[in-house]
Amino acid sequence: MATIHDVARAAGVSTATVSRALAGSAAVATSTRERVQRTAHALGYVPNSAARQLVTGRGQSIGLVLPDLENPFYAAVAKGVQQRVRAAGLTAVMADTDEDVETERAVLDQLSAGIDRLILASPRVPDADLEALGVKTRTVLINRQLQVATDRIVSVVPDNAGGIAQALRHLYNLGHRYVGYAGGPATSWSDAQRRRAYQTAPGGLEVVDLGAYRPGQVGGVAAADEAIARGVTAVLAFNDQLAIGILGRLAARRVAVPERISVVGFDDVPVARLLAPALTTVAVPAQLIGARAVDLLMAEPETGSGSDPDAAPAEQVVMDVELQVRASTAEPAAASPEPAASSNGGQ
Amino acid sequence: MATIHDVARAAGVSTATVSRALAGSAAVATSTRERVQRTAHALGYVPNSAARQLVTGRGQSIGLVLPDLENPFYAAVAKGVQQRVRAAGLTAVMADTDEDVETERAVLDQLSAGIDRLILASPRVPDADLEALGVKTRTVLINRQLQVATDRIVSVVPDNAGGIAQALRHLYNLGHRYVGYAGGPATSWSDAQRRRAYQTAPGGLEVVDLGAYRPGQVGGVAAADEAIARGVTAVLAFNDQLAIGILGRLAARRVAVPERISVVGFDDVPVARLLAPALTTVAVPAQLIGARAVDLLMAEPETGSGSDPDAAPAEQVVMDVELQVRASTAEPAAASPEPAASSNGGQ
DNA sequence: TCCACGTTCGCAAACGTTTACATCAGTGGT
DNA sequence: ACCACTGATGTAAACGTTTGCGAACGTGGA
Numbered sequence: 001m002a003t004i005h006d007v008a009r010a011a012g013v014s015t016a017t018v019s020r021a022l023a024g025s026a027a028v029a030t031s032t033r034e035r036v037q038r039t040a041h042a043l044g045y046v047p048n049s050a051a052r053q054l055v056t057g058r059g060q061s062i063g064l065v066l067p068d069l070e071n072p073f074y075a076a077v078a079k080g081v082q083q084r085v086r087a088a089g090l091t092a093v094m095a096d097t098d099e100d101v102e103t104e105r106a107v108l109d110q111l112s113a114g115i116d117r118l119i120l121a122s123p124r125v126p127d128a129d130l131e132a133l134g135v136k137t138r139t140v141l142i143n144r145q146l147q148v149a150t151d152r153i154v155s156v157v158p159d160n161a162g163g164i165a166q167a168l169r170h171l172y173n174l175g176h177r178y179v180g181y182a183g184g185p186a187t188s189w190s191d192a193q194r195r196r197a198y199q200t201a202p203g204g205l206e207v208v209d210l211g212a213y214r215p216g217q218v219g220g221v222a223a224a225d226e227a228i229a230r231g232v233t234a235v236l237a238f239n240d241q242l243a244i245g246i247l248g249r250l251a252a253r254r255v256a257v258p259e260r261i262s263v264v265g266f267d268d269v270p271v272a273r274l275l276a277p278a279l280t281t282v283a284v285p286a287q288l289i290g291a292r293a294v295d296l297l298m299a300e301p302e303t304g305s306g307s308d309p310d311a312a313p314a315e316q317v318v319m320d321v322e323l324q325v326r327a328s329t330a331e332p333a334a335a336s337p338e339p340a341a342s343s344n345g346g347q
Numbered sequence: 348m349a350t351i352h353d354v355a356r357a358a359g360v361s362t363a364t365v366s367r368a369l370a371g372s373a374a375v376a377t378s379t380r381e382r383v384q385r386t387a388h389a390l391g392y393v394p395n396s397a398a399r400q401l402v403t404g405r406g407q408s409i410g411l412v413l414p415d416l417e418n419p420f421y422a423a424v425a426k427g428v429q430q431r432v433r434a435a436g437l438t439a440v441m442a443d444t445d446e447d448v449e450t451e452r453a454v455l456d457q458l459s460a461g462i463d464r465l466i467l468a469s470p471r472v473p474d475a476d477l478e479a480l481g482v483k484t485r486t487v488l489i490n491r492q493l494q495v496a497t498d499r500i501v502s503v504v505p506d507n508a509g510g511i512a513q514a515l516r517h518l519y520n521l522g523h524r525y526v527g528y529a530g531g532p533a534t535s536w537s538d539a540q541r542r543r544a545y546q547t548a549p550g551g552l553e554v555v556d557l558g559a560y561r562p563g564q565v566g567g568v569a570a571a572d573e574a575i576a577r578g579v580t581a582v583l584a585f586n587d588q589l590a591i592g593i594l595g596r597l598a599a600r601r602v603a604v605p606e607r608i609s610v611v612g613f614d615d616v617p618v619a620r621l622l623a624p625a626l627t628t629v630a631v632p633a634q635l636i637g638a639r640a641v642d643l644l645m646a647e648p649e650t651g652s653g654s655d656p657d658a659a660p661a662e663q664v665v666m667d668v669e670l671q672v673r674a675s676t677a678e679p680a681a682a683s684p685e686p687a688a689s690s691n692g693g694q
Numbered sequence: 695t696c697c698a699c700g701t702t703c704g705c706a707a708a709c710g711t712t713t714a715c716a717t718c719a720g721t722g723g724t
Numbered sequence: 725a726c727c728a729c730t731g732a733t734g735t736a737a738a739c740g741t742t743t744g745c746g747a748a749c750g751t752g753g754a
Binding site: 360361362363364367374375376379398400401402403404 | 731732733734735736738739740741
């Protein structure tokens, strides 16, 4: 492996000049720069990133920790992150926490050793941990916000309220009056947001809480059973994974979708349109979110001198979402029955 | 940030002792080791990975490059890799090549700077590039083998031949006599393997080449059209992505599956069982493959002194696959028509 | 002729570890 | 009483790079 010394010797200059020439510094003569670049290329020189990182302090890789790589939504986020990161000449180290808080904490510990810039998707650890992390590590949150505004921790989130509103309006227009919300994990910030959003449902539309479920096949069966028991005409799921599980259970119990019950998801993962029936769902631009997170991470936190210092430091960006109407929603079968009672759901 | 010097001073020893104590070296007194460990923990000391890597030469992260993170099969591979890597106290840097050879080459260049251990899933670059890479970087291939056996490049692959054989036998037992193979990209090593495998189909079963397609929705329509045109009673797809595309096109053209045409996939991605009809497919243990690749990467290449040196250096491991019979395959509608002619497929 | 100054470059000090080698104190054998 | 040896620790070099500082060398103005 050729080092900077080899290049320096071959080009007849000092290592300092090689370093500067390769970095494109202005303080080196054009002729010298070109000669050095040629020599470096000829020798197949590639800078040792460890050495560079040691002296500069700034690493060339950013960390991405997400709850589940096999969830297509996060896969898309990862893809977006990866593309942007590579375009910037950096690399991305990824960690999967298996939706588990303890694993997440362990991963965070491990990563914070060598990584100084982090993207956290749907982090489950408490706010305090995040703030502690933010002290030494520049951090961008996806699907979560912090109460206190630290300028080192920014976030990018989908328009949860808007998405729920669109879905609810769609169901209302179809004629639904009694809708269930099948929630996600209690520790999920996104779920809390979406839960809050349906409180402001259009007048005349009652939304009941169906409970909290783990997204996926297993959570889907309990959620579907609850929906049937409650007699709702439509169910709005926390995300597509859960909606898919619900669809599966409904099919197994021979409950016609959308004739007897309409189902709406959230995320619009690629398979949503392939299901039978194709899933009506709120599309959130996962890849874009990932890309945007990287942008935020690279933007210098305080370039105060430029323009006025407090010009919205973009501490939080909200991405637009859009309902995709497909085959899993339709008018309710009969006139929607009067909601039995204003029974508020458990948990 | 506390350095090793801070710990040394606080514990009243030299940095060398701290380094040894924390590494668990036997050459340090138990009492000293414990005192150092306590001090280090109290100071919140975490070793600087860049400095460590600089001196040891060995990095603490392994690279994983794969063609498409949004393909659930590779997402599963990535998950398996990630788990194993983390268990070993390392980190994984991931790169997505978008199924593009040039991108792959660029990624390989970029990664080989700071990474000395690599896992390549379905690499598209020519053998020569891989051999060059293997010189300085310990490499494990997934879904590909090299002709020449370099001891620094090993590989883990699914039992392609076995999988195809199982699928073909299943179709034959069902009564099919005229089956189409919808192939993947021409540059894919896996596709070549699977193509070769169907040459040795059971007697009486004719398999025709339907051509080469990009896996996914778009490739699926052309492949389905070709299958219909050829009049096959069943189609065996290169992978699930392609099979899903075919299913979609068949549904759009109102060709009943499995009544008119049976469809078999390869991979068994999680959504396969959720489709309508649920996809019969060859299950390959993606997560296990990822984990196994990491194991191979960590195993020291030559521990010659131990036992006899040429005891199968495990230069290649083949993973068992198993056909999952679901709803997309059935007996052909009528008695399978005599194959019109022995027309061999294009491409 | 001399001085001030800008451009281009080299010197050498850091960055935080690991590790080969030296040092030192015991300990048991002769 | 001495020697050889083992076990525990310290010393210092090395890893490959970036970068502040100063040296050398023109160049133009006074």
